[in-house]
Amino acid sequence: MERYARSSAVAVIRLRNPPVNALSVEVLQALEDGLKKAEADPSVKAIMICGENGKFSAGADIRGFSTPKRHRVALGPIVSLIESSEKPVVAAIEGIALGGGLEVALGCHYRLAHVKAQMGLPEVTIGLLPGAEGTQRLPRLIGVPAALDMITTGKHIPATEALKLGLVDEIVEENTIEAAIRLANKVIGQPLGPRRLSLKPVPKLPNTDAFLREALAKVKKQARGFLAPELCFQAVKAATERPFAEGVRRERELFQRLLSSEQARALQYAFFAERAVSRDHLSLAPSPLPGTLLSDVYIYTGLGTMGQGIATSLVKAKIPVVALEQDLEYLNKGRKAVMGLLEREAMKMEGGAQTLDFHNPARLQFTVDFDLLSDVDLVIEAVFEDMALKKEIFHKLSKICKPGALLCTNTSALNIDEIASATSRPQQVIGTHFFSPAHVMRLLEIIYGRHTSPTAIATAMQLAKALKKVGVVVGNCFGFVGNRMMFPYVEQAVFLLEEGSRPEAVDQALEDFGFKIGPFRMSDLAGLDVGWRSRKGQGLTGPSLPAGTAARQRHGQRYSPLPDLLCERGRFGQKTGKGWYQYEKAGGRTAVPDPWLHSFLSQYRDSHGIKTRYIDQEEILERCLFSLINEGFAILAEGIASAPEHLDVIYINGYGWPKHRGGPMFYASTVGLPHVLAKLQKYSEAHPDVPKLRPSAFLKKLVAAGNPPLKEWMSYLSRQSPKL
């Protein structure tokens, strides 16, 4: 505790724990001591709580949740202590007030925020609920609908919205601390009863029961097996039914349940994994992006779907863009699409189009003039996946671009070294694999080649950061990490259809597991023709397939021609109105099980002598997920990725893996590696012609070593890529 000024009647309690003033045991102890001291000091007439370095607090120290209970300090009683103070307590909110930080502010009698501050109760995103009485105070302050929304989604809200909701009393544009001191002085001696949220009733709704029923249904639908949102709901519901103290008891019960759950552990693991992975390699970049290193980012594209998303993403990050197309017709189409995307993005932002300033040619210009490339700092090529075309472009780039320019290719599988070989500067060639839609998806897979320099890797990581994406650095192999792990997963899904399952059963099992979308719905959405083109290119199907090749075998391994057969019938998915499902029309989005497909599958099985059998959910999950995980172990052993956390961050941010399961490798660690190995052995014996079911040597090694915790896995490998 300190005084604002020597003779000031206002005591200041500053939360200090860089970088985000997380409420560690020490901070909480100091907060409690400060409060008691101020309370006992007769010369103190009011108290102000603020945070160091322009940030109120990011809430409880998340690392503390995995320490034994005896080492934790309960925050709820401290919030109560603040509220029961006989002297007015003012929260001066700058930067962020999140989780326990906002709960501290809710205990204060007055809340004043800087206009740029953000507030929220994001506990749900780490598998918890606001367990410091926040589920009971917030509905009393802003009403049940708004409180439920904030608590079950965990979203951050800006100060302007907080003011409208009544979450803060005042917002200021200038010095928050001085404004809070003025407020504290002004309210000295005023009655505190009406300012104590625990004493207020929860505002009544016209039909609380119906509202809660609907809200619960919505929460359950979105949660897909994720427990925290529903328990957050239950805690807020308790506020509508019980007096404050009983509501708090219920909140504590629910909080404890979540705290000990595997889901909370998984989400907290994912929180730190993402931050650790994003930090990798950054320090080697010569200077921060954008602006200094990158004066212009050049996108050479087809301004097709990927190029459009990438351009949008760069403009949103305020990086100047020059977008190039091969001819005016494509350029105009691309321009229209990018402008449309930017208009929509601008509508979601405060300040709209003006903030993004995308009508300004200095920010975004469209051209067909390749020579404009000579002065740009970074190029992102996003033409379609054709090695010959990419090599031609990179050869040209290498001649035109200035010596220091970084040359990035947006490929999802092609060999970076082969692309780099077309240039005279392979050390500056790197893969930047964006995910569609590129202005929405957070993952950026960054692929280094044999000659890629550490500076190039670090610069690509800077780019990811500037784009607010999660950059993950991986090695060069077919499909890199994400798609390479996806191949066996999709392969198993199709094999399951051959053996007796249906697309809707496979999708359901994986969506129940928590995936946003199952493999067949995903394939219909992405277009079956994409994979078909690639398989034709690899000689697995189409005219280059040698005559006499067995229908269900390639290179001595099992192969399913089912996706090829659908493509031959023009069933490309949503775009043609038919794929693994049927749709209301070409371009339709509602997938409906298709009787034609069911009878097609029966005939297929008959013609290949396959006996249809019932396949249960367990087998669907095990075969799809464990084959994907098995590939993950192979990737780690080959040094393509530097740690299991990297694979998990890729899967959560790029492939719709349910975050509450922590990513595939974390999931493997929770079910236990001996279990994964035993299942793979069983399925591999049943399907000896499927190499991807054969347990990886690394997995076997870890099991033989006694199933060590995930953090220790990499110590069982002697070789690591020098660049990772």
Ligand SMILES: CCCCCCC/C=C/C(=O)SCCNC(=O)CCNC(=O)[C@H](O)C(C)(C)COP(=O)(O)OP(=O)(O)OC[C@H]1O[C@@H](n2cnc3c(N)ncnc32)[C@H](O)[C@@H]1OP(=O)(O)O
């Ligand atoms: C003690 C028992 C009390 C029981 C109370 C029960 C109820 C209360 C529960 C809670 O409060 S749970 C925590 C709720 N808060 C959050 O979920 C916020 C999480 N943090 C963020 O969203 C972001 O970090 C941020 C605050 C918006 C800042 O984002 P920015 O992109 O600027 O920086 P980051 O790289 O994300 O973070 C910087 C640095 O800080 C670490 N960190 C952030 N928040 C916490 C935290 N709450 N606890 C511990 N550490 C935190 C983060 O990990 C980064 O550090 P490194 O990992 O890079 O070392």
